Amino acid sequence: MKLVQSGTQNYQVLIVDRDSMSGDLLAMALRRVCDCDAMILDCADLLRELAIRKIDIVVISSDLNSIPGTGFDLAYKVNSIHPEVFVVMLLNCATSESVITAFRSGARAVFSRQHSMSEFADCIDRVKRGFIWAGREETNSLLEAFKNIPAPSVTPTGDAPTLSAREQQVVQYAAKGKTNRAIANELALSEHTVKNYLFRAFEKLGVSNRVELLFYLTIRGHSFAPADSNDPVADLSLEA
Structure with a gap:
């Protein structure tokens, strides 16, 4: 009524x-x-x-x-x-x-x-x-x-946006709280290249930053594991 x-x-x-x-x-x-x-x-x-x-x-x-x-x-x-x-x-x-x-x-x-x-x-x-x-x-x-939720599997399924293998790697590290520098060190890439992969993944997933990425993955049922205790903590609201 x-x-x-x-x-x-x-x-x-x-x-x-x-x-x-x-x-x-x-x-x-x-x-x-x-x-x-x-x-x-x-x-x-x-x-x-x-x-x-x-x-x-x-x-x-x-x-x-x-x-x-x-x-x-x-x-x-x-x-x-x-x-x-x-x-x-x-x-x-x-x-x-x-x-x-x-x-x-x-x-x-x-x-x-x-x-x-x-x-x-x-x-x-x-x-x-x-x-x-x-x-x-x-x-x-x-x-x-998010600190206590398990690491996402971002392998695309069904009609989900298709990320390249490298984009999937970068997104997974980003979702665990790693900075661009830490991701670059893990994957032997430059920070500029990591940022480019993130921006491409953001565009495909329809998000604009790391906070929205975490929302995207959580809302769609992905689970997360906390980053290692020695991993640097990212500023989710500021870094791409």
Whole structure:
């Protein structure tokens, strides 16, 4: 059942929250700050609504109908049936497990309820512009989890983008946290050549940096092993 709707704006946002009051507050914040049409919806009506009208972003609470984690299942269904719709997950508590589960469910962003309404509007705006979004605590939680997740097998399967053998090697080292210099030393290449391989792999995979690479691999079910204790730690947000 539709509860709140505003006039037609530049893009459409649906909010499926744990209760109508909190959902209404989020919708009002978006209508006030963003150039969007925000409305709240019951979870039972979401897929039907997506089937009959164009929606840009869906905001889903991780807990629906007072049942923890049910929002992740709904996010997965939305992503499977409507991959063109960006999903933002609302988390009551942003643990490493919940953040990773959200991205693996197909979320484009995770937002903790502890953050402000202005940050929520910023999250929606960035997602609309094609970015992957997470707050500082959520990002730290996610990156901390990556230290303990197993090394990816990046051999392409099915319709996955095809990486050359050397690109696969470079991506695997990058995903384990090695710097360009360390990768160059491991593979007897120049740092410039390593950077070129990374940029080519990024282009094929549709990512723009190492953080997005880790998201890409994790969301698609690859597992990671921590880098060796002597491996240098990369600055994931800055180095290509």
